[in-house]
């Protein structure tokens with residue numbers, strides 16, 4: 306199957322240098338190609354260039370595949386959403402009302418709500434139900450321009466339930482056109498029966514869960530919620546050390562509720578990413594400098610929980626890369642809309658449109674170890690792109706927030722969504 310997109314007003318995030326991430330001041334510079342074509346073959350980006358170039362003219366002349374006219378429209382690489390919990394048994398709008406009334410995330414967790422609420426319902430949910438509801442969410446995010454997504458376990462909190470969640474993620478990987486990575490998050494919360502004996506739960510994660518997850522090859526990465534009221538640096542150290550022995554690279558929840566030491570322990574274990582980062586100061590920024598760890602910011606959760614915003618601007622100004630992800634989950638960020646995340650990156654965190662686009666595409670791909678194959682318009686990468694509605698230029702994407710501005714989504718070289 307071949308697709309030729311012609312008359313593209315602007316082809317966004319062209320990368321011919323083969324960069325796997327973009328940091329600091331480089332994030333402000335982005336190559337785009339005006340009046341372009343994009344040629345897709347065998348699921349990959351086969352070529353692109355200017356419409357009126359010799360190459361362009363020749364391609365169009367003899368073309369017999371699917372021709373798409375993108376007059377007035379922009380073409381972007383699809384979003385790479387590197388942090389979600391989108392396999393879950395039920396929504397949690399009851400807590401949302403508690404939150405409006407003023408209860409904090411920690412108070413809700415202390416009352417046995419929050420993650421534990423999802424864990425209780427997870428015990429009862431069948432794999433088929435979980436699969437079907439998650440598949441619906443995947444189709445929803447495809448329609449908004451996402452092409453790759455990471456999904457965590459962590460609403461199981463028992464061996465059986467964690468394995469159930471990860472098996473559902475495996476089935477989603479096999480059947481969805483999205484590129485999916487799976488993360489084992491057994492240490493997401495301390496189950497009520499382990500209160501006061503947290504170490505025993507950590508032992509369970511280390512001695513029973515990790516070996517089973519690894520033997521069934523159910524996870525690409527390992528995660529720990531290293532924060533105040535959840536897992537300590539010592540717990541995290543032990544879990545990451547155990548995961549490392551099975552080749553599970555960390556992507557961890559860190560510094561959402563306090564200066565937890567999560568960033569430092571993540572860097573110590575060469576985490577692929579450390580995520581949330583509301584509490585990030587100079588020491589944390591220093592720890593990230595020179596590391597291979599991507600700082601990932603989750604504006605959906607900060608917005609929904611009324612938390613302070615992570616200092617993304619300061620990180621970029623200090624020369625770091627950043628990625629932005631949705632954190633799609635029923636408790637703290639019930640949305641997987643990466644267009645909204647891009648707008649928040651600009652409006653709330655002061656990223657320019659170029660910085661925001663890198664953060665939600667190439668740098669997001671890096672945070673899933675996918676940036677060799679996704680995240681930019683580069684020859685040989687997977688043909689995961691979207692075509693926008695007519696728009697004046699790239700800044701319109703974060704500027705005009707709140708509606709779906711994506712008209713067509715192509716994944717693996719196949720059209721997967723057309724706006725009605």
Ligand code: NIG
Nearest residue numbers: 419420606632634635636637
């Ligand atoms: O990333 N912070 C920890 N975990 C999730 C919340 C999950 C939930 O509340 O269900 C998060 O925000």
Ligand code: FE
Nearest residue numbers: 388390558632
């Ligand atoms: Fe999360």
